[in-house]
Amino acid sequence: MKTFETLADLAACVGQDVAITEWVEITQQQVNLFADATGDHQWIHVDVEQAQKGPFGGPIAHGFLTLSLLPQFFDKTILVTQKRMGVNYGLNKVRFMSPVPVGSRLRGHLHLHSATPIEGNGMQFQWNVTVQREGSDKPVCAAESLVRIYA
Template sequence: MTIKTFQTLSDLAACVGQEVAVSDWITITQEQVNQFAEATGDHQWIHVDVEKAKKGPFGAPIAHGFLTLSLLPRFFETSVAVVESRMGVNYGLNRVRFMSPVPVGSRLRARMKLLSSDAIDNNGQQMTWEVSIELEGAAKPACVAESVARRYP
């Protein structure tokens, strides 16, 4: 695993307009899908009924779109670090699209491009990222999202 490390928030902010990091691949398991269903109450059969899903439109159970989206913090945590940053918080999402179903057993990774970085209170930075979550072997990403986060020194 390679983490792109920056000393300061300013060092990271200098990367606006660039792809900053690409995460490692992670495999989506049925256990993750089932745990997500329990946590959210979304027990739709295309996610949790393996036998029925095999006969369904995707030929297998698929991950919830919001499960795919919820991996954003993991992708960032394992790909980008700022030494002189004590914390970061999610601030929101500007746009999210689920473009390809994610079959259980498939692998995902994220490409993270820094779109903007603006100074905020307490010497922080509000950063907007374009995150493309790639589905291994698929022509289209599983998900593309604009993620807004705040980081503080």
């Protein structure tokens, strides 16, 4: 965990790779629960038997499940001690470059692209997040994530 006392301390890291997360395993149970939560029950995600005969040789995680790991990645790697709250402000760009087979382990690489002061004694941070699958050279996801933190 990287700890920063103030928003300015974190902002001083613009242009740097700030953190690499621990590995997170993607299970079939997570995929099934995500399918239930979103209504996306496509067979490549939830029908293990059919997915084994499909193009990926087994079930794969939803792209949006992979994307939904971003808050966890931030929460487990970066702490600003002098803050009231943080909110997800959105995404500028997201790409899913390769599938995530169930049983894969993923981790996030967090690069701070910019920090901009905002009203309410806060700062908007743009993070370039790359999600890597263990054993693969090709990222599974890349996203520009906007996070607002208020002191």
